[in-house]
Amino acid sequence: MTDSALPEALEEIRSDFLAVGQSERLQLLLEFSNELPELPERYQEHPDLFERVAECQSPVFLFVEVDQDDVVHLFVTAPRESPTTRGFASILVQGLAGLTADEVLAVPDDYPQTLGLTQAVSPLRLRGMAALLGRAKHQVTLKRQAA
Structure with missing residues (x-):
């Protein structure tokens, strides 16, 4: 994966994970789980x-909005009892915030595998994380086609 394709916020998140040891990575993921924004009232x-x-x-x-300026807004719900899934949802919501549709679509599909979490979470959870990114990108594509 080339770092030039990675938006600044996602690169910063990845650097934060890679800067700490395995046990701290899981703790960082749990911190992200507490930062998943609530859905807007609408x-x-x-x-x-x-x-x-x-x-x-x-x-x-998940639900994706692409506004009139082509900026993507990602909304995700995940239960509090699922902190790893919720943590990755929060990473995506925060990391994709303010990006254009083209920038979101350019995020490498293997981004979840680059966070150094392969020892901390199960392969099934990593697949779920990758699917969350894939579905967000798919919704962006559909919204663009409908516009």
Whole structure:
């Protein structure tokens, strides 16, 4: 993966993970899980808009907006009882914030595997993380086609 393709916020998050040892990486992921933003009020009563990420063991749902300036807004729900999944959802929400559709689509698909978490979380969880990114990118593509 080339670092030039990685948006600054995602690169900074990755650097934070790689700067600490294995046990601290899991702790950092748990800290991210506490930072997942609540849904805006306009979406709290509209679960029908959200897509289930079936690859995740936990019930994770996401919705993407692409505004008139082509900026992507990612909204994700994940249960508090699933801190690793919730942590990665938070990483994506924070790391993709303010990016254009082209920048989001350019994020390497293997980004979850580059965080140094392969020893800390199961391969199944890493697949779920990759699926969350993939579905976000898919929704961006669909929104662009509909515009």
